[in-house]
Amino acid sequence: MINIGIIGIGRIGRVHGESISNHVKNAQVKAVADPFLNENSIAWANSLGIKETYTNYKKILADPTIDAVLICASTDQHSPLSIEALQAGKHVFCEKPIDHSIEKIKEVLKVVETSGKKYQVGFNRRFDHNFKAIQEAVAAGQIGKQQIIKITSRDPEPPSIDYVKISGGMFLDMTIHDFDMVRYLSGSEVEEVYAAGSVTVDPAIGQAGDVDTAIITLKLANGATAVIDNCRQACYGYDQRAEVFGTNGAISIKNDSSSNAVFSGKNGVVAEKPLFFFLERYMNAYADEIASFVNAIIKDTPTLVTAQDGLEPVLIGLAAQKSAAENRPISLKEIRAAYGL
């Protein structure tokens, strides 16, 4: 039985707490910590049988019976907490992104390497049944040599402008998942990025210096070209589709709905909208990523989303930002060189 401590019990911390309690074998949440701990959050913890609730995360790090830590604090805390937890001898699961700063991610990577502890980044979509079906088919050679990879990723609603301002921008906050998907589905690395960004949802997002809509073209080391289309708002819900096309065929996934019921009536043949947003769509994936992390600890195998997997999408995101800003394709070599990688 792996004892887990969760640092940060906002929305995503609670998702993990509940899915560990309900779905993850051989693991239990022993303690949670949050500086804004209150009656409500204590009651939530107790309802899951979690007895230890702290405002100070250091109590979790100091508890020798806790094997692993989930870092679900705000993004700016991800890298310092990662380092501190690893140094305290804990296995670490860190929500994405590790950091917006490449320098800080590099520090985390250094500590991961020397710590001998497991480190996994929260790219939950790798554990989704649909995306996995593509990845497995591609890895098994079913589609032959890859030629074109397409990802559609649209949110049902934009974040608040306050969040937009601290998010690192759409490419680092939202598209980062899609950059990870390109790497995951292709099993290859990105060499060049061209991003065409626009503001079509809310002018305030533009005024905050960000885009809310984008088409991003990525040239891959394996010779394939990937294209991502993003929008911060789709009125019909969370749009999460992908396709890998190759010499032996194409494999594609579409959205999931709460049922497959179809109503044929006077106004057409109507199916349900996609599941609303990431919590609904990736509910099972959240449980499976933690189960996978727990499994890596127990069996002492590499995690399926390594610290390096946490670094790469941030580099791609920085390239996309630069590309959109300068309206030219940006080589990843250029980005790596700038950061001494």
Next chain:
Amino acid sequence: MINIGIIGIGRIGRVHGESISNHVKNAQVKAVADPFLNENSIAWANSLGIKETYTNYKKILADPTIDAVLICASTDQHSPLSIEALQAGKHVFCEKPIDHSIEKIKEVLKVVETSGKKYQVGFNRRFDHNFKAIQEAVAAGQIGKQQIIKITSRDPEPPSIDYVKISGGMFLDMTIHDFDMVRYLSGSEVEEVYAAGSVTVDPAIGQAGDVDTAIITLKLANGATAVIDNCRQACYGYDQRAEVFGTNGAISIKNDSSSNAVFSGKNGVVAEKPLFFFLERYMNAYADEIASFVNAIIKDTPTLVTAQDGLEPVLIGLAAQKSAAENRPISLKEIRAAYGL
């Protein structure tokens, strides 16, 4: 927290044990009992944190801290165990069917009535997301006045001949779920049944006196006609579809798959087969039916599948058997009269 005892930990007993441990809030399995208890089953129980494992179910009934009992023993034990558990003051969840004998079901109904305890029958499909989507649309009046109800229900593989011989026959063992679905989706009662049965899967099933394929037509009290098509074997997996057609439109559901990935290749555009069988297809429904049962206990509300709901499909099944045997439509009145109902 509702304490539950499970009597019988074969396949379906274990499904319930695991889903309660993993998914059902406000409930825990305190004890299991099985006459064939062995190392393996004890280990299984312990892995879920169930400490009390008995060969004699009476220990469960005698435990005053146990609130509710799940009866997952063989069918011939369902009705006596139901009565004994109710009389011991337990709420009872009983796997379907309550019994093949109408007389025994009547006895159970009598005890349920006087016991003041909750009683729920294991018609799990009522808790499936797809079937529920139809039921809710119909109940909300979306399809208008019902005209035609269609259910396709085909298993991926036939049971063993040994099981066929004691199963009560396909209509009582397999179609019984579809009879329940007709009642659930329509919200109406069956008045007449015509069953055309045949043996197309395995002659040995015919030699055992049963059919393995059937088309069953049911005339309903609300004026609609329902039709069920059954087969004990579909080479592509568990086929579970339904449609309700009415004056304002038709609502239909199709099968679920493990992913919605579609592969376009030289040989066509290939989607995944349906989920293999009932354990895969109705995994969530099994958890939800117990959650619903627990909820009915906690909130003291009627269960969503009553003892009466356990009786009706058996009556319809007996009518279907008689119809297939005599090759004529059988009125439910005729069946009810024969049993003094």
Next chain:
Amino acid sequence: MINIGIIGIGRIGRVHGESISNHVKNAQVKAVADPFLNENSIAWANSLGIKETYTNYKKILADPTIDAVLICASTDQHSPLSIEALQAGKHVFCEKPIDHSIEKIKEVLKVVETSGKKYQVGFNRRFDHNFKAIQEAVAAGQIGKQQIIKITSRDPEPPSIDYVKISGGMFLDMTIHDFDMVRYLSGSEVEEVYAAGSVTVDPAIGQAGDVDTAIITLKLANGATAVIDNCRQACYGYDQRAEVFGTNGAISIKNDSSSNAVFSGKNGVVAEKPLFFFLERYMNAYADEIASFVNAIIKDTPTLVTAQDGLEPVLIGLAAQKSAAENRPISLKEIRAAYGL
């Protein structure tokens, strides 16, 4: 070049006239005849380049340059015109049904046999791309041994009560196409029929002595069971689906729409309704059936829908009528015996 005369230029006669002019190679309409010929119909004929327009069909039969006749008059004229045309040495394409009277159909069959002329009945659905895809797969053995055949056939709107009264009843007017489909898809003959009819669309149809909704179960000589569901009105349009299920799999077809466009919006994911009715749905099939008839004449091969194919569905329809009236399964042997067949 086959010269064709069309007798009767109501709706279906015009469909054939136009499709021959536009789509059928090696054939042309030389003359049309209709007792209600007027300015409008003459203009229609001229617009297709048809110069000869008569009120008296006998002028068509007397024209030695006309090779073949299409009988598109009212149903009661089908059999006498068939006989007269065959005796005049014409190949005959006759709209369905040949007649409601088995005696009259038998007379037609006798004349067909001795005439040495081609005779084809207008079961247009045999020439539809979707139904053909099923038939070809079944005939090729792709589904293995047939077990269950399902046909859904619902009209977008009921005919007028005046038409209902002379139509011969729903089973002979509408279901007759589905009876033909059962024979066509299965390649087998019907041995027994059970029809559960009801009036759910319009009480006036019931007052006229007919049903407007039905589930018909058919036991086939090849061991399979077929089931047809019919309704005179589906608010979402013409519903024409089918499925053949066998030991190696199931093949099914769904409706066609005017485009496959799907709109994802706030209210769901909306596809188009089915094509409205038979003219839209079977436009190409109407052309292909005549092309097939023309081809049979030119190559001197049997027609793909013979006079015998015209007789069988009427027998099945009579069995269905009797079954619904007497509420019992009716053997086709019983029907055949009654007509000395």
Next chain:
Amino acid sequence: MINIGIIGIGRIGRVHGESISNHVKNAQVKAVADPFLNENSIAWANSLGIKETYTNYKKILADPTIDAVLICASTDQHSPLSIEALQAGKHVFCEKPIDHSIEKIKEVLKVVETSGKKYQVGFNRRFDHNFKAIQEAVAAGQIGKQQIIKITSRDPEPPSIDYVKISGGMFLDMTIHDFDMVRYLSGSEVEEVYAAGSVTVDPAIGQAGDVDTAIITLKLANGATAVIDNCRQACYGYDQRAEVFGTNGAISIKNDSSSNAVFSGKNGVVAEKPLFFFLERYMNAYADEIASFVNAIIKDTPTLVTAQDGLEPVLIGLAAQKSAAENRPISLKEIRAAYGL
């Protein structure tokens, strides 16, 4: 009745000849001309009732009874024949592209303007039922403000290397249809193009100086961004899909197949491959574009694909070529300026 002459009766010339004979009202092919006229092509013409067959197209231009000319000769002949035919007083339907040379297209535009004759370019996809369904929904405001437009366009097999060498390159030969689609679906103009081209199908195509795979991003005047993905070879057939996403929803189309039959078997749930290539997929569109051209002549209305519509996609194609070659986004302004537009 509009009399038509066809210049060039290779593959596409014959498609038009047959569809005019079979499907286009108020028009007939009076003459065809082809320098390579032979027994075979004369027999083909005669079979359609076309009596006048010439090796010299000037005979068509000299025939005062011929109203309109279809230019189906090789691409290098399109612009000189357009000019000559217009000057001979004929309405002109010209296969795409008008020319690879902007200068020559400009000359054609000048003659079109002064001639007072109809001129239509052969962008057949505008007349396809699926693409039209998107265009109509967009034009009707159903999707709100456009944000993202996606077009997938993949051929089943690459052209010969000989053809590749004279084709003008993939962007001008194949993608040109997709550039037209972007303009047609959006009703807006392209302002900037970024093309990422690669060679993934056949190295010989690369050696011939062309690409066979591409992702092209287009920024539109209306604020939307479009993305096209192309490949010269998809092993599953002709892949022609599109989607327009906007503030009120997304509308998308998928491929057409010869039937919608689906086979569920041991290896999955298998639908048919898309229709093989453009002749199969756009059969009806070819007829409808000529019917539309004929209609514009008869009613003296503008054609639905003007000479200007013939120019724009070539400009976009030249921008795409330049973008791929120089690996930077190219403004259409830059291209227009280079050609004095």
